[in-house]
Amino acid sequence: MSHTVEKIALKSPAPGTERFLTIHRFGTIGARPKVYLQAALHADEWPGLMALNHLIPMLDHADKAGRIVGEIILLPYANPIGLDQRLGGAMPGRYSFDGAGNFNRNWPDLSAAAAAHIPQGFTGNTGQDTATLRAALLQAVADLSTRTEIDHWRAQLLGLSIDADYVIDVHCDQESQAHLYCHISHADIAKRMAAAGDIPVVLLEEEAGGFSFDDCNAGVWRRMTGLVDQAESLPMACYGCTLELRGKDDVNDVFGQKDAAGLMQFMIAERVIQGDTSNLEGPEPYRLxxxxxxxxxxxxxxxxxxxxxxxxxxxxxxxxxxxxxxxxxxxxxxxxxxxxxxxxxxxxxxxxxxxxxxxxxxxxxxxxxxxxxxxxxxx
Ligand SMILES: [Zn+2]
Missing domain, CATH: 2.40.50.100 (RNA polymerase II/Efflux pump adaptor protein, barrel-sandwich hybrid domain)
Structure with a gap:
């Protein structure tokens, strides 16, 4: 499949207004591994916008060369609601003006809703159970409330990400070195990502709390235990990370190019894209x-x-x-x-x-x- 671009309209919050998401797709729909990338969920964090802007032509090139093995979905900006929030010339980002809170907290725990779609339990066959849970999660997302524009927006993002093998949520800190957060069960993947992207700090958590977007996607796999028979044998089939691409002002083409190249290297290492990688030795992670x-x-x-x-x-x-x-x-x-x-x-x-x-x-x-x-x- 060649690179396609789609616009998804969000629910109109007020008469005469409408926002939309832009979705880039590469590779083959339904092929594995599936990678989902998005930038600036907090809206006022722009290094990720630059990195993904540089990544799109790299992926396009790989797609045209037939090198994309899996499926890649990329949202060059994740949060048009936040991008539209201006106050006195500033873009505060982070929190929704409508009272819905921090844009990267309180994403839904989909475990119980997904479990309701698996009354027969799991089989112990890893491949089969992974497919079963992914289908149930898509069902659970389809059942989410879309009452408000924010609800509708959250459901759209999750509908694209929830069945992915890799969810890469690109943020930034205020003044910082590049770093990334992920669950401790995915330490090896995080180390490869850090090596590929020259990221000096990897932070591992057991239970970070807060229900961030990456944890909503990745954490649901371990939250199935006790809800569905034989869930103990499920793999942690979704790697979710929050990638902090330095500080807010670190927005330039040099960093953008470097970060995009790092993400390409990572996807090659994970065999999402064909290519050569040398042995990727990441830094020793820290616990959160x-x-x-x-x-x-x-x-x-x-x-x-x-x-x-x-x-x-x-x-x-x-x-x-x-x-x-x-x-x-x-x-x-x-x-x-x-x-x-x-x-x-x-x-x-x-x-x-x-x-x-x-x-x-x-x-x-x-x-x-x-x-x-x-x-x-x-x-
Ligand atoms: Zn953020």
């Missing part, structure tokens, strides 16, 4: 509960004392928060230190921060008791 998120107790002006990409020691000063209401500037500073030794890989881009704000992330090698399972992602 080994990542110190440093919060500021008080609001104020922040002065960073460490740089992104720096290895810091436990107790090392990361930043000072300056109380600009203090009478004496010399006594107005609160120090923020790292509680682990590791890589300082991300920080916020605001320099005037609010009390309680998470301002820096350091990936270390020791389990941090203050990090709570099931609540490892920030809002």
């Amino acid at each position: 509960d080994e990542v110190d998120v440093i919060y500021a107790e008080t609001g104020g002006l922040i002065a960073y004392k460490a740089e992104i990409g720096e290895y810091v020691q436990e107790g090392q000063l990361i930043a000072e928060v300056i109380d600009i209401t203090a009478s004496d500037p010399l006594t107005a500073r609160t120090q923020l230190v790292s509680r682990t030794a590791g890589l300082f890989f991300a920080r916020i881009d605001l320099r005037l921060i609010s009390a309680g704000e998470g301002v820096a992330k350091v990936a270390g090698r020791k389990l941090l008791e203050h990090r709570k399972k099931g609540a490892l992602l920030e809002a």
Whole structure:
């Protein structure tokens, strides 16, 4: 099949308005492995828009050469609702203006709805059970509410992704090195992806919490246990990851080209696309509960004392928060230190921060008791 482009209209939220998704398809419908890629689910995260923009012609070229073994679905922008949210000249992104919350939280747990479509139970035959669950998941998505524009939008994305072997959700952080999040059961795939894309930080979670888009797709495979007979023998047949392509301002053709080439290499390594890959040795992953998120107790002006990409020691000063209401500037500073030794890989881009704000992330090698399972992602 050659490259096709389709537009899907979203439910009109108000008279005279309508938004749409653009869907690029490569390879053969129904062929495996199936890869689903999307960019900027949070709307204000543009490095992924650039990366996928560069990836489309690469995939087109591979498709014309007959090198695509599986099926690839690519959404160059995932969230036209968020792209349309402007406030005073800024694009706040992340949260829906209509009160539906964070665009990348509270995606549905489809396990019970899918289980209802498998009353006969699984067979223990991996290939057959995988196909059965994928069909049931598509049914479950088809049954989702489409009452509002956001509901309809969520159902459209899931309808394209839920039966994929790989779901690659491309985001970015505020100021950061490239990093990716995925479930611990997929550590090997994540390492290959990191090696292919020159991504220094891989973060593995058992239960991150929050029901992100990648976890909605990948996590449903392990949530079937206890709902359907013989679900224990199901493979974790969907690799879902949140790929953070550096910081918000890291949007240029050099990064876009490099990131797209990395994604091509990854898809070659996974045999979605024919081609040569050398042995991909990724970095040693970190566990998400080994990542110190440093919060500021008080609001104020922040002065960073460490740089992104720096290895810091436990107790090392990361930043000072300056109380600009203090009478004496010399006594107005609160120090923020790292509680682990590791890589300082991300920080916020605001320099005037609010009390309680998470301002820096350091990936270390020791389990941090203050990090709570099931609540490892920030809002
Ligand atoms: Zn994001």
